[in-house]
Amino acid sequence: MKCRKCGGAAALELRRHNAAFCAPDFLEFFRNQVREAIRRHKMFTRDERVLVAVSGGKDSLALWDVLLDEGYDATGLYLDLGIFDYSVESKAKCEAFAARRGAPLIITRVADEVGGPVPVIKQVTRRPPCSGCGLSKRYLMNRAALEHGMAVVATGHNLDDEAATLFGSVMHWQTDALPRQSPALASTHPKLVRRVKPLYRLSEREAAAYAFLRRIDYIVEECPFAKGATSIAHKEILNRMEEASPGAKHNFLFGFLEKARPAFERAEAVQLNECARCGQVTTGTVCAFCKLADQVKRAAADVPPAPEQ
């Protein structure tokens, strides 16, 4: 297989683009897709400070790497979820990356904020770990950006993540979730920062290839709670469709963004309030994060938690 650009030996085939690239030309392709995403959705400018949510995985570290190379003022935010060895190792990867690139990294411990790490939250709430975890992450990302005076949070969501989320929403016709699925969500309140996904045009295989070719030391192991997640089942289904028809995932997501999403946009705006406890934005009186932290802290005061592995 030959590189589409230079005719040299290819390192990676991109079937959905009907192309293959050598390592240097693939890296340039990858950066171009990120540039295109940022430009097309006016994600941020070089005058803005960007908070990059990093997990230690390939996507977020690849994103941070590109943004730094492109000259953006990008600070990392690592949320320590307290998920056993997975968190210990993924945190070390982020710290090593930050040190190597000389980039600033903010670390926030979920246990300090919620009253217990994710395994304890799971125990106390008796809900799937991803629900309390996801809620905490969204809240803490937004709060960290506000506290540090940054107008935008960038996450490493890739094409596969977005296609799998869309698939899940469509399977259940969650018409309220559909308009919120976007590569860039504008701020709708002074205390809500913009949220952007500069990797949405790139597949997770491309993100992994970028990280590998850039010699980024990322965590290959998965969060132990990811196993049963429905998003993984959806990704598997989509990958099978992709195998049969290259470009299927891309067409599914981009078709939605270009043709269908506007149809689900709601006319009436939701009423946004400031949480009576913490001042962050909520649709109710007390925000979901404060309620969660309340529940976890109360449980911790009663019985000392003993997380099962």
Place this chain on the structure above:
Amino acid sequence: MKVVLRNPRREVEVAGNRRVKDVLRELDILPETVLVIRGDDLVTADQMLRDDDVIELRPVMSGGVR
């Protein structure tokens, strides 16, 4: 030839002297779900593997709510 699989890390022995895509098919792995790594390089599905090659098939999927 030796194939290194991840999550959990393990090794399997398969016959070499054939193309990457044939090895993937034998192991029932979709090409879209892995990077094929030999040393410091990525290998495309049409490349021939030798009997003394060691390759890593690194899954690219990440999951959960992020």
